[in-house]
Amino acid sequence: MDSLTAFLLFCQGLGAFVGAVSAVWAEISYIRAMRSGHLDRAERAHLKVLGHGLRYGMTLLLLSSLGLVITAYLKHAMVQPALTSDYWISITFAVLIIALSWALSRNRISFALGSVAASTAWWALMILAYRHAPGISYGDALAAYVIATAILYALFFYIRFILAHPRSAIL
Secondary structure, X not given: OOHHHHHHHHHHHHHXXXXXXXXXXXXXXXXXXXXXXXXXXXXXXXXXHHHHHHHHHHHHXXXXXHXXXXXXXXXXXXXXXXXXXXXXXXXXXXXXXXXHHHHHHOOOOOHHHHHHHHHHHHHHHHHHHXXXXXXXXXXXXXXXXXXXXXXXXXXXXXXXXXXXXXXXXXX
8 A cells, every 4th residue: 555545544534533523522512502401502503513524524534535536546456446335335424424414504304313313424434434344235334324323313312301301311
């Protein structure tokens, strides 16, 4: 592996890491603002953090992915990235994150579902960027994403319920 490819892989991983961390930061800021009882401010803070993570993380991730595709083409690689399932899974999650963030900012999707779905997609992208799921098929990745989103949605729903109604929650 030459230094350009290593640098592009590093940038791709860094972009996914920035996005995943921004998703966690956004959830923490939402919970913190929810404790004070100002949900409108919390939603704005959440969208602002997700927007910054989307802007910087996604730009870095997509530009480095494009760079990897171009270098593979110029080096006449035996397997081009566009022919692999990992590439299309990454692109699908990137488009999904962009679409969910747009839908959240325009109130086209419920806040609870949209924020969890975007956070889960960022973490799935980070797992793919660091090559912790090699050889996974496209269908398996989408099924794992749907299951992980459902589990995290239930978990975050319960956490938000506890914070909103601390006396009625059963631990």
